[in-house]
Amino acid sequence: MFELSPSTGYNALAMKKNVKEPCDFCDGRLEPRHVTVDCRRGGALKVIEHVPALVCNHCGERYYSATTMKTMEAIAKGDRTRKRFIRVPVSKFEVVA
Numbered sequence: 472m473f474e475l476s477p478s479t480g481y482n483a484l485a486m487k488k489n490v491k492e493p494c495d496f497c498d499g500r501l502e503p504r505h506v507t508v509d510c511r512r513g514g515a516l517k518v519i520e521h522v523p524a525l526v527c528n529h530c531g532e533r534y535y536s537a538t539t540m541k542t543m544e545a546i547a548k549g550d551r552t553r554k555r556f557i558r559v560p561v562s563k564f565e566v567v568a
């Protein structure tokens with residue numbers, strides 16, 4: 472199992488079948504969208520673009536289907552679908568005046 476960064480709003484639940492169903496965390500409505508997911512695997516960071524998800528229009532929570540989760544895991548494991556590299560700056564959390 473790979474890990475998604477907290478910033479991606481990872482939700483392991485299977486994608487809700489009814490799009491009109493409200494979010495588990497607020498009263499927002501879920502809309503089908505394509506999102507970018509950051510996943511970490513053994514210290515390596517991979518970015519997967521164009522992932523189908525249901526996104527809450529209020530809190531931004533994302534819901535992925537079980538199939539999508541499996542596909543993301545397979546993509547995170549291998550290099551076959553890699554399109555390009557990006558440079559990512561890494562910062563330490565500290566108070567900036």
Ligand SMILES: [Zn+2]
Nearest residue numbers: 494497527530
């Ligand atoms: Zn919500």
